[in-house]
Amino acid sequence: xxxxxxCDRRRFVQMxxxxxxxxxxxxxxxxxxxxxxxxxxxxxxxxGGEHGIHVYSIAADERFIKQxxxxxxxxxxxxxxxxxxxxxxxxxxYGSLPxxxxxxxxxxxxxGQLELKNRAPLSLSGISPRDLAVAPDGRSVVVAVHGGxxxxxxxxxxxxxxxxxxxxxxxxxxxPHALQASAHPSAVMFDQVGRVxxxxxxxDKLSVLSLSSGELTVVGRCEVAAGSGPTxxxxxxxxxxxxxxxxxxxxxxxxxxxxxVGRILHREQTVWASVAGEMAALAxxxxxxxxxxxxxxxxxxxxxxxxxxxxALPGVEGVQANMLxxxxxxxxxxxxxxxAVLRMKIDAATHxxxxxxxxxxxxxxxxxxxx
Amino acid sequence: MAIxxxxxxxxxxxxxxxxxxxxxxxxxDGISSVALCLSSEDTAEALQRVISAGQRPTxxxxxxxxxxxxxxxxxxxxxxxxxxxxxxxxxxxxxxxYRVAAGATLGKAxxxxxxxxxxxxxxxTCSSVGAGGHITGGGYGFVSxxxxxxxxxxxxxxxLTVDSKGKVALRTxxxxxxxxxxxxxxxxxxxxFGVIIDYIFDKLPPAPQEVMVSNMIFPWAxxxxxxxxxxxxxxxxxxxxRGKDPETWGLFAVIEANxxxxxxxxxxxxFCNPDGTCKDTKVLDEFLALFDACKPSAVLPTxxxxxxxxxxxxxxxxxxxxxAETGAAxxxxxxxxxxxxxxxxxxxxxxxxxxGVFYKHLTRMLPGVDLSHTVVEVDSYGGAMNRQExxxxxxxxxxxxxxxxxxxxxxxxxxxxxxxxTWIREVYKELYxxxxxxxxxxxTPFPGGNYEGCxxxxxxxxxxxxxxxxxxxxxxxxxxxxxxxxxYDPNNVFHHAMSIRA
Numbered sequence: 033x034x035x036x037x038x039c040d041r042r043r044f045v046q047m048x049x050x051x052x053x054x055x056x057x058x059x060x061x062x063x064x065x066x067x068x069x070x071x072x073x074x075x076x077x078x079x080g081g082e083h084g085i086h087v088y089s090i091a092a093d094e095r096f097i098k099q100x101x102x103x104x105x106x107x108x109x110x111x112x113x114x115x116x117x118x119x120x121x122x123x124x125x126y127g128s129l130p131x132x133x134x135x136x137x138x139x140x141x142x143x144g145q146l147e148l149k150n151r152a153p154l155s156l157s158g159i160s161p162r163d164l165a166v167a168p169d170g171r172s173v174v175v176a177v178h179g180g181x182x183x184x185x186x187x188x189x190x191x192x193x194x195x196x197x198x199x200x201x202x203x204x205x206x207x208p209h210a211l212q213a214s215a216h217p218s219a220v221m222f223d224q225v226g227r228v229x230x231x232x233x234x235x236d237k238l239s240v241l242s243l244s245s246g247e248l249t250v251v252g253r254c255e256v257a258a259g260s261g262p263t264x265x266x267x268x269x270x271x272x273x274x275x276x277x278x279x280x281x282x283x284x285x286x287x288x289x290x291x292x293v294g295r296i297l298h299r300e301q302t303v304w305a306s307v308a309g310e311m312a313a314l315a316x317x318x319x320x321x322x323x324x325x326x327x328x329x330x331x332x333x334x335x336x337x338x339x340x341x342x343x344a345l346p347g348v349e350g351v352q353a354n355m356l357x358x359x360x361x362x363x364x365x366x367x368x369x370x371x372a373v374l375r376m377k378i379d380a381a382t383h384x385x386x387x388x389x390x391x392x393x394x395x396x397x398x399x400x401x402x403x
Numbered sequence: 404m405a406i407x408x409x410x411x412x413x414x415x416x417x418x419x420x421x422x423x424x425x426x427x428x429x430x431x432d433g434i435s436s437v438a439l440c441l442s443s444e445d446t447a448e449a450l451q452r453v454i455s456a457g458q459r460p461t462x463x464x465x466x467x468x469x470x471x472x473x474x475x476x477x478x479x480x481x482x483x484x485x486x487x488x489x490x491x492x493x494x495x496x497x498x499x500x501y502r503v504a505a506g507a508t509l510g511k512a513x514x515x516x517x518x519x520x521x522x523x524x525x526x527x528t529c530s531s532v533g534a535g536g537h538i539t540g541g542g543y544g545f546v547s548x549x550x551x552x553x554x555x556x557x558x559x560x561x562x563l564t565v566d567s568k569g570k571v572a573l574r575t576x577x578x579x580x581x582x583x584x585x586x587x588x589x590x591x592x593x594x595x596f597g598v599i600i601d602y603i604f605d606k607l608p609p610a611p612q613e614v615m616v617s618n619m620i621f622p623w624a625x626x627x628x629x630x631x632x633x634x635x636x637x638x639x640x641x642x643x644x645r646g647k648d649p650e651t652w653g654l655f656a657v658i659e660a661n662x663x664x665x666x667x668x669x670x671x672x673x674f675c676n677p678d679g680t681c682k683d684t685k686v687l688d689e690f691l692a693l694f695d696a697c698k699p700s701a702v703l704p705t706x707x708x709x710x711x712x713x714x715x716x717x718x719x720x721x722x723x724x725x726x727a728e729t730g731a732a733x734x735x736x737x738x739x740x741x742x743x744x745x746x747x748x749x750x751x752x753x754x755x756x757x758x759g760v761f762y763k764h765l766t767r768m769l770p771g772v773d774l775s776h777t778v779v780e781v782d783s784y785g786g787a788m789n790r791q792e793x794x795x796x797x798x799x800x801x802x803x804x805x806x807x808x809x810x811x812x813x814x815x816x817x818x819x820x821x822x823x824x825t826w827i828r829e830v831y832k833e834l835y836x837x838x839x840x841x842x843x844x845x846x847t848p849f850p851g852g853n854y855e856g857c858x859x860x861x862x863x864x865x866x867x868x869x870x871x872x873x874x875x876x877x878x879x880x881x882x883x884x885x886x887x888x889x890x891y892d893p894n895n896v897f898h899h900a901m902s903i904r905a
Binding site: 213 | 475867898
């Protein structure tokens with residue numbers, strides 16, 4: 033099955049994971065986590081890699097110490113909800129049928145170790161999922177199915193186990209880029225009132241969806257620049273501005289967002305990176321004052337002004353990040369690169385990034401969550 | 404506008420049902436609405452509405468799909484084509500071409516084509532099968548050895564496709580227009596590229612004036628393994644040798660190897676000469692004589708025409724039947740609600756080992772499982788269906804087969820699901836775990852010296868456990884079909900468990 037973009041080279045920021053770092057225990061939402069003071073020091077990191085999920089304890093000096101490796105088929109994205117870890121398997125076949133799957137793991141709060149609760153299939157043709165997010169009530173998981181061109185909702189049982197797919201939203205669409213022959217949902221996240229925001233890399237489309245009784249319905253659509261390939265997105269801490277990274281034209285754009293009605297407003301600004309390609313990653317600082325992006329060649333830092341506009345600051349060259357992740361305490365930016373997890377300290381006053389330090393070595397890391 | 408039947412409609416529970424009672428396997432996999440379409444405009448409008456709503460469409464013509472291809476569509480919409488069943492030359496069609504709508508049953512098509520034009524479709528053995536899925540899967544039947552498959556005769560297909568932006572469009576694909584899609588529609592099977600509206604035929608073969616039909620009954624009470632072996636060997640040897648002579652192509656024969664629990668086996672035959680008459684029955688006599696030594700308990704006309712007086716015609720009992728009456732002779736074979744099927748295309752006569760496997764499993768009893776409606780049917784094949792020039796015109800690659808096997812088991816009680824599916828899987832696996840199959844493809848009739856894969860119209864989801872399943876159904880044509888899929892259904896709107904995976 034041909035996939036336009038190699039999943040192990042996927043580039044996007046997973047909103048839930050990126051904002052639940054360094055102590056945001058139980059926080060399911062980036063915007064919520066960023067508003068809270070950390071309740072405890074983060075103890076464990078979960079990294080999805082080529083051969084499964086790697087569990088690390090986080091030392092006082094912030095080194096990652098491997099505790100467990102658990103087999104998992106292409107864990108392309110993950111999110112923590114209470115003491116459960118949900119992982120999407122970016123595969124094109126499960127149970128001989130053309131579909132991906134999602135796994136639910138229980139987290140041992142003392143040791144950080146994972147125990148598989150169950151693995152649930154996505155809908156027929158739901159191949160190569162790319163992102164997932166857990167609903168505010170913890171009872172649903174929404175999955176962006178990149179290969180299958182759809183969104184799936186899976187129910188979550190009281191005990192954290194995954195139920196069956198309760199809703200399928202099949203997307204159509206395309207764009208002028210060679211990688212946009214069909215719809216490719218790439219990112220999904222919840223806003224402050226529980227609506228679902230999505231980005232479709234294949235059809236240059238952002239969407240606002242409502243989730244009610246396990247059913248997804250379209251609230252509104254927003255077309256972005258043709259051929260840009262919106263790949264990932266983050267909301268600022270007050271939930272009023274949406275930042276989108278576009279892999280295919282190497283840009284980052286910002287939009288106003290009205291959470292009260294669930295509407296993406298006009299595009300406010302577009303800034304350009306030096307590289308366009310198949311990958312892009314995005315992360316926002318909990319303070320809402322900095323945005324970090326990567327298109328696979330270095331990490332770019334963007335100062336967010338009071339009016340939401342972006343201004344480039346010195347970044348870090350040579351880091352080929354396929355995912356970026358700001359810790360919830362705002363002190364570090366983590367980058368997943370080809371064979372390592374890199375940490376870049378963030379200067380508290382200037383937000384300038386320090387040189388990267390390797391905190392873990394593993395093959396092809398693609399997803400991260402912190403407990 | 405199509406008639407939309409939703410859950411609150413009294414008709415919904417009836418209209419949502421699949422013919423095979425196993426589907427949907429879970430009620431939550433079922434549809435939420437049925438769109439009854441009365442015209443191509445209706446169908447386009449209904450399809451567009453489904454796409455725009457982010458739903459998935461599945462399509463039903465006659466509803467005979469063996470697997471869950473249209474029934475498994477959680478909260479989706481079933482596009483029902485059964486009321487689009489026109490057959491004939493449309494008044495506005497200047498080219499005077501025959502049209503058979505997707506929703507027409509084969510029985511209606513036979514009757515209408517015969518009465519209006521004295522022509523016939525070559526294929527189909529069950530009159531309630533819908534044209535929509537049947538023809539695009541190849542479609543063969545009683546006179547296909549004489550005339551080829553129905554797909555061989557198709558010269559155009561009206562089909563609704565969905566473009567990359569999600570817009571529905573009606574295409575007429577032919578050898579000159581969207582030729583790749585046209586070829587793909589001739590053999591790929593239903594539910595792959597769009598919603599087929601009409602099949603178009605520039606010409607069709609003449610309906611035979613009459614046919615001879617005959618049944619030989621072999622009670623299991625009188626059966627021995629030696630006799631069983633002789634029946635299979637005689638049948639297989641005939642179609643591997645004498646049956647290749649064009650003089651015999653008007654003969655269509657079937658071994659109905661019912662399980663021992665049913666009480667009897669049957670070999671049946673239908674025959675006409677290439678000129679569509681039965682003036683000379685030498686070929687049929689010759690065929691029937693092969694089984695004399697096996698001493699059938701009775702040689703009878705087939706049940707649907709048994710109200711006609713049987714005629715003594717030569718040394719064997721036969722009955723003379725007008726063609727039009729045979730065309731409607733199919734229908735639901737057993738009337739049971741749950742079923743499982745498998746298929747094999749065979750290039751050579753049975754081996755002794757294969758016949759032994761059949762005998763073993765057809766005489767094997769399973770505790771608590773009623774196998775009285777379990778059968779291995781062996782259909783004659785070949786003749787005009789093996790015209791090699793059709794390899795390039797269609798995607799039906801099985802053009803060297805002499806027999807097609809259809810494994811069937813029927814039951815009513817869901818508690819027997821496991822027993823029946825186990826029986827059919829075991830006999831199949833044992834048959835093809837043999838020296839006749841290369842080491843990499845054990846357990847399947849992989850195309851090679853003895854076999855030619857499986858038939859997509861007798862779909863079998865078990866086969867997708869084998870990574871090479873597309874080669875079983877499409878041989879060397881799968882890559883071509885994947886490209887057609889990318890071209891005409893880039894968003895994979897039309898999909899099911901065994902659809903083309905681009």
